[in-house]
Amino acid sequence: MSYYCLGSQNLWRDHKFKWTRFIGLEIWHTSSSSSGHQKIEEQVLQEDNLEAWLNRPPNKQDYDGNQWTRLYQMVIASDDGKKTARSSPGTCLSALLSHSQLQFAFDYAMSYPAGVSALPCQAAGGDEIHTYTLANHPKLALLWKHVIPRALECDDTTFQDEEAALTKLGLTKPSGHTFGIIFVDSKEYENLSKLIHRQWSTNLVSHPMFLALISSLHLNFRIDSIHQRIKTEIRRVEARTGHHCFNSLQQFPAPGDLRELLATMSGFATKLAGTTRKMEFLHEIYRFIHTQTDINYDGHKPDSIEGEECKHCMDMGHQVRLMQHRLAMQHLENDFILARVEVQMNAMFHLTAQQDSVNGIQIANATQATAVVSLQESSFMKILTLMAITFLPGNFVAALFSTSLFGPETAANMITIANKPLFALYWIITIPLTLFIYIVVIVCVFVQNRNTQKKIRHAQDQLANGSQERKTS
Incomplete structure (x- = not known):
């Protein structure tokens, strides 16, 4: 069968030892108790008490003589915060799946990330067994089966005695019994447990789709929690950017850099996309409940309940239609929040761009000031260069000839300094050489400036041609 083949692909393999705590829940109902019509018994399941809990009878009598009928039996499996693998939880899980005959449903539920399915109906001893799976990887997975017992003959004394006892208690004979296993993350356990412990009508609890509704x-x-958390953060960002029209907005500005806030808003946009996926999944669950109710359980109407519980009595169809209307409103809320996130993202993007432009202008001004200082220093260096050029040839010639241009002479008891013949030769060589060097330097500077101007004109022509081609295209 196809679901057996698909069950070989386990997407939850990394969470093999995730479920280390097993809580057994039983929902009981009576019409003769003055303290209430329902009660939930909770028990921690381990290897030593698991078998006894699974085989508990569906009816019992309390100390006051009230008769109680079990409407639902389920096990909640979650983690206890310990990362180390243990052998006992695996043994409990194997025993649960073996006793409930839900191993194939478990394998199939672990094979897809999100969805709800009804597996083919099975027959065991004349009873009809309807099996269902629901998964939302990696935080929630459900397996449950609804067993419809075989039809008994009207003259069967056991059937007559059971029906008479239920009629005396003001109850109708249930169409079957349901057993379910819920695999949930520890962070989601508290909310799910609160939902189950609420006072539900007998009709809803006994309905096969009760776990799907839960x-x-x-x-x-x-979804509501995600929306509320994102709206709180958006108000802080709106107070920071000022891009909103809420006159009553009273919120402290969001701390941090705009780029950090922009990354946060991008994360919120991704979160809202995941919320949209959850809402589509919810829509599929509601459609599935309607389909299964219409196909297999048409006519499953509320029991005859009086007193305080009467106001809670509503059939599964009414509940689902109510939740579908609420889901439509959540779609509108999700779209509105997403639009607010996108507005703030665009606002922060433009504000960041403006900040970058201001920073660029400041950097340009600083660069210009640095260029002016560099130009002044360059002019000073030119003067030093010219001075070096002026005196360098003379020093070179003097060193080259290594001769004295002036010499002492004695005349009339006086010492004087007279020019030697090489003095004229010195100037004859030095002046032309200095002029030649000046000419060479001027020619080199001229050639360099001309090449630079050619490169600038070439770059300008390329930019102009590129702009013209873009306008043409």
């Missing part, structure tokens, strides 16, 4: 409510609350 999971939809759980996902619905998660």
Whole structure:
């Protein structure tokens, strides 16, 4: 079968030892108790008490003589915060799946990230077994089966005695019993447990789609929580950017750099996209409940309940239609929040661009000031260069000839300095050589400036041609 083949692909393999805590829940109902019509019994399941809990009878009597009927039996499996693998949880899980005959449903539920499915109906001893799976990887997965017992003959004394006892208690004979296993993350366990412990009508608890309704409510609350958290952060960003029209907005500005806030808003946009996926999944759950109710459980109407519980009595169809209307409103809220996120993202992007422009202008001004200083220093260096050029040839010639141009002479008891013949030769060589060097330097500077101007004109022509080609295209 196809679901057996698909069950070989386990997307939850990394969470093999995630479920280390097993809580057994039983929902009981009576019409003769003055303290209430329902109660939930909770018990921690381990290897030593698991078998006894699974085989508990569906009916019992309390100390006051009230008769109680079990409407639902389920196990919540979650982690206890310990990362180390243990053998006992794996043994409990194997025993649960073996006793409930839900191993194939478990394998199939672990094979897809999100979805709800009804597996083919099976028959065991004349009973009809309807099996269902729901998964939202990696935080929630449900397996449950609804067993419809075989039809008994009207003259069967056991059937007559059971029906008479239920009629005496003001109850109708249930169409079957349901057993479910819920795999949930520890962070989601508290919210899910609160939902299950609420006072539900007998009709809803005994309905085969009760677990699907509970999971939809759980996902619905998660969506509301995400929306509320994102709206709180958006108000802070709006107070920071000032891009809003809410006169009553009273919120402290968001701390941090605009780029950091922009990254946060991008994360919120991704989160809202994931919320859209959750809402589409919820829509699929509601459609699935409608389909299964119409196909297999048409006519499943509320029981005859009186008193305080009567106001809670509403059939599954009414509940789902109510949640569908709420889901439509959540779609509108999600779109509105996403639009606010996008507005703030665009605002912060432009504000960041403006800051970058201001920083660029400041950097340009600083660069210009640095260029002026460099130009002044360059002019000073030119003067020093000219001075060096002026005196360098003479020093060169003097060193070259290594001869004295002046010499002492004695005349009339006086010492004087007279020019030697090489003095004229010195100037004859030095002046032309200095002029020649000046000419060479001027020619080199002229050639360099001309080459630079050619390069600038070439670059300008390329930019002009590129702009013209873009306008033409």
